[in-house]
Amino acid sequence: MVEDRKLAVLRAIVEDYVATQEPVGSKALVDRHQLGVSPATVRNDMAALEEEGFITQPHTSAGRIPTDKGYRLFVDRLSQVKPLSAAEKRAIASLLEGAIDLDDVVQRSVRLLAQLTRQVAIVQYPTLSRSTVRHVEVVPLTAARVLLVLILSTGRVEQRVVELPATLDDERVADLRTRLNRTIVGERLADATARLVVLPDEYEPEQRGPVAVLVAALVEAMSDHRSDERVAVGGTANLARFGDGFDVAIRPMLEALEEHVVLLRLLGEATSSSTVTVRIGHEGPYQELATTSVVATGYGPGDEALATLGIVGPTRMDYPGSMAAVRAVARYVSRILDEG
Amino acid sequence: MVEDRKLAVLRAIVEDYVATQEPVGSKALVDRHQLGVSPATVRNDMAALEEEGFITQPHTSAGRIPTDKGYRLFVDRLSQVKPLSAAEKRAIASLLEGAIDLDDVVQRSVRLLAQLTRQVAIVQYPTLSRSTVRHVEVVPLTAARVLLVLILSTGRVEQRVVELPATLDDERVADLRTRLNRTIVGERLADATARLVVLPDEYEPEQRGPVAVLVAALVEAMSDHRSDERVAVGGTANLARFGDGFDVAIRPMLEALEEHVVLLRLLGEATSSSTVTVRIGHEGPYQELATTSVVATGYGPGDEALATLGIVGPTRMDYPGSMAAVRAVARYVSRILDEG
DNA sequence: GCTTGGCACTCTGAACGTGTGAGTGCCAGG
DNA sequence: CCTGGCACTCACACGTTCAGAGTGCCAAGC
Numbered sequence: 045m046v047e048d049r050k051l052a053v054l055r056a057i058v059e060d061y062v063a064t065q066e067p068v069g070s071k072a073l074v075d076r077h078q079l080g081v082s083p084a085t086v087r088n089d090m091a092a093l094e095e096e097g098f099i100t101q102p103h104t105s106a107g108r109i110p111t112d113k114g115y116r117l118f119v120d121r122l123s124q125v126k127p128l129s130a131a132e133k134r135a136i137a138s139l140l141e142g143a144i145d146l147d148d149v150v151q152r153s154v155r156l157l158a159q160l161t162r163q164v165a166i167v168q169y170p171t172l173s174r175s176t177v178r179h180v181e182v183v184p185l186t187a188a189r190v191l192l193v194l195i196l197s198t199g200r201v202e203q204r205v206v207e208l209p210a211t212l213d214d215e216r217v218a219d220l221r222t223r224l225n226r227t228i229v230g231e232r233l234a235d236a237t238a239r240l241v242v243l244p245d246e247y248e249p250e251q252r253g254p255v256a257v258l259v260a261a262l263v264e265a266m267s268d269h270r271s272d273e274r275v276a277v278g279g280t281a282n283l284a285r286f287g288d289g290f291d292v293a294i295r296p297m298l299e300a301l302e303e304h305v306v307l308l309r310l311l312g313e314a315t316s317s318s319t320v321t322v323r324i325g326h327e328g329p330y331q332e333l334a335t336t337s338v339v340a341t342g343y344g345p346g347d348e349a350l351a352t353l354g355i356v357g358p359t360r361m362d363y364p365g366s367m368a369a370v371r372a373v374a375r376y377v378s379r380i381l382d383e384g
Numbered sequence: 385m386v387e388d389r390k391l392a393v394l395r396a397i398v399e400d401y402v403a404t405q406e407p408v409g410s411k412a413l414v415d416r417h418q419l420g421v422s423p424a425t426v427r428n429d430m431a432a433l434e435e436e437g438f439i440t441q442p443h444t445s446a447g448r449i450p451t452d453k454g455y456r457l458f459v460d461r462l463s464q465v466k467p468l469s470a471a472e473k474r475a476i477a478s479l480l481e482g483a484i485d486l487d488d489v490v491q492r493s494v495r496l497l498a499q500l501t502r503q504v505a506i507v508q509y510p511t512l513s514r515s516t517v518r519h520v521e522v523v524p525l526t527a528a529r530v531l532l533v534l535i536l537s538t539g540r541v542e543q544r545v546v547e548l549p550a551t552l553d554d555e556r557v558a559d560l561r562t563r564l565n566r567t568i569v570g571e572r573l574a575d576a577t578a579r580l581v582v583l584p585d586e587y588e589p590e591q592r593g594p595v596a597v598l599v600a601a602l603v604e605a606m607s608d609h610r611s612d613e614r615v616a617v618g619g620t621a622n623l624a625r626f627g628d629g630f631d632v633a634i635r636p637m638l639e640a641l642e643e644h645v646v647l648l649r650l651l652g653e654a655t656s657s658s659t660v661t662v663r664i665g666h667e668g669p670y671q672e673l674a675t676t677s678v679v680a681t682g683y684g685p686g687d688e689a690l691a692t693l694g695i696v697g698p699t700r701m702d703y704p705g706s707m708a709a710v711r712a713v714a715r716y717v718s719r720i721l722d723e724g
Numbered sequence: 725g726c727t728t729g730g731c732a733c734t735c736t737g738a739a740c741g742t743g744t745g746a747g748t749g750c751c752a753g754g
Numbered sequence: 755c756c757t758g759g760c761a762c763t764c765a766c767a768c769g770t771t772c773a774g775a776g777t778g779c780c781a782a783g784c
Contacts, residue, residue, distance in 0.1 A: 069747050082757050105747050105764045183523040183531065191523060193531070278642060284635035295624035302618060409776050424728050445735045445776050
């Protein structure tokens with residue numbers, strides 16, 4: 045089939061260009077791949093591919109390089125996810141084994157991902173909004189002052205000291221604690237909030253004051269957006285390998301890496317941990333990053349996407365390898381969150 | 385005085401080179417500065433300065449650039465700290481005013497510093513080991529389980545859930561809390577540790593078990609080295625402005641910025657917040673960073689250096705400006721820690 | 725004893741030509 | 755539909771040249 049060969053040519057171009065970083069010509073192509081046809085034939089195919097917008101010439105009489113559209117086709121139809129080597133799998137397992145807490149897991153993942161892909165890695169901390177409540181603790185400090193501790197399914201702990209408008213004896217506090225836990229343990233934060241706001245209504249009017257204050261503090265703790273935005277970044281030194289188009293791409297990249305909000309937008313919506321999302325060049329939300337691509341996926345316990353992790357690199361990157369690494373790390377991390 | 389003029393020439397060379405990033409020649413020098421002598425004279429002085437190792441020629445028949453030794457002399461004897469503009473002072477004040485907690489103060493400082501100096505900024509979180517204990521809270525969770533909350537003078541909070549070898553009734557807990565606070569509030573962590581370890585001895589033998597466990601947990605919380613090493617980094621996008629010698633310097637720089645231990649070594653020992661330390665090029669501990677300089681100072685409440693902050697940039701940087709910015713930010717931050 | 729103008733010298737970096745080679749498009753024949 | 759051949763096009767590497775900035779040194783002047 046002619047159409048099949050054209051795709052084979054595109055695949056070969058992408059692979060060679062990614063490997064050599066140089067425009068690839070028809071002759072080099074037949075030399076390095078078993079296409080079974082002559083350079084002239086490949087040239088015809090290339091002309092067609094260029095016509096369709098999958099490849100382009102940096103200047104007349106140079107080889108071809110893939111366009112964003114070409115990479116897109118490559119990623120969608122031409123590449124199969126490269127299985128990781130045994131050594132890589134071992135590296136992942138052993139590095140993540142030793143993690144001691146949530147922060148540590150995230151730190152290690154980001155390093156690992158950067159090392160495996162030789163790109164910049166980004167790992168979002170599990171977001172509050174999607175996680176569930178594991179436990180609420182209410183401890184009296186003084187008669188009109190309690191410490192509120194909120195423990196989430198991700199292991200994150202939020203705490204608040206709350207001043208009450210009236211005193212609460214220990215018995216009341218104990219009752220309240222039981223009630224709170226019964227109401228929201230196991231709920232997602234969004235649902236928990238909904239249940240909490242109607243809780244004061246269950247109390248006698250004269251008792252509502254302290255309860256309402258407590259509930260308000262809890263809701264506030266849960267909706268604390270600052271922890272929502274936390275991300276870890278690693279492997280920035282890999283930016284130095286960008287090579288060509290160095291300064292045009294590196295500056296906006298460094299700027300983006302400091303703006304965590306930007307990074308989160310880059311990573312995109314957390315999807316299930318089984319799907320790896322690839323965003324190529326101009327497909328992303330930022331024009332300055334038109335020469336960079338993002339490979340990301342969601343992760344979380346039980347295949348439920350609590351947060352996102354991924355890598356950012358030049359459009360001319362090794363997509364199969366990156367996708368494999370991202371997927372593998374996401375799976376390992378998810379498993380660890382399952383156990384923890 | 386001839387000697388004086390030579391120093392003036394060195395100062396002029398440093399200033400011009402920092403401004404233009406290009407080797408400066410004798411003619412340009414007399415044009416741009418009121419030296420009151422002819423280029424030929426300046427040439428003689430330059431020859432002498434080169435002889436003494438303060439300046440050098442990148443290649444024959446080019447202008448001169450300062451050596452590390454030249455910068456050192458400039459910083460030590462020739463520069464006076466540039467006062468910040470009113471606008472800059474206002475920017476500092478207004479930006480740091482709104483900070484809500486310790487983390488926020490650090491985040492804002494790092495941004496501010498990066499913005500003011502247009503270099504990479506580094507702020508170390510106040511270290512535990514030098515801070516003092518503000519309060520200890522012991523709250524019973526169940527009969528044989530308590531939550532330990534340690535609040536430090538820097539605003540940092542450490543917490544542990546401790547399993548006791550025996551039950552403790554509320555009265556005992558209350559007594560223990562009072563005793564603990566009386567023992568270590570206001571103490572530096574090092575001293576607090578010393579006092580804590582002998583505390584169990586004050587109890588009856590049969591009560592020592594739980595106390596010892598609690599004390600051990602507290603000591604462990606205080607000596608937790610992970611928080612010791614925390615640093616915030618900002619303004620990495622300024623690396624893109626390095627210009628010349630880009631790739632030689634940027635790579636080790638990015639690598640260093642990911643290794644917090646390395647950063648801490650770079651910043652060096654925390655000194656009093658009134659002294660600004662400058663480390664130029666090869667004077668630093670890392671050979672790969674021979675073309676970068678560090679301007680740093682300590683900060684903390686009451687002029688006591690709890691931690692360090694500073695900037696890292698190319699040796700060819702604006703030292704007076706950087707020193708002024710670093711000093712100013714350190715002072716403002718110290719003041720805020722005083723109040724908080 | 726400094727300072728200075730003059731002068732010859734050096735060397736980089738920009739500008740310019742030139743040529744080579746990789747790569748292309750097209751065409752005619754298989 | 756494939757293929758070999760052929761003319762054509764450029765980027766890039768290379769050598770050459772040239773101007774300009776800068777230097778060092780010397781002899782004269784203050």
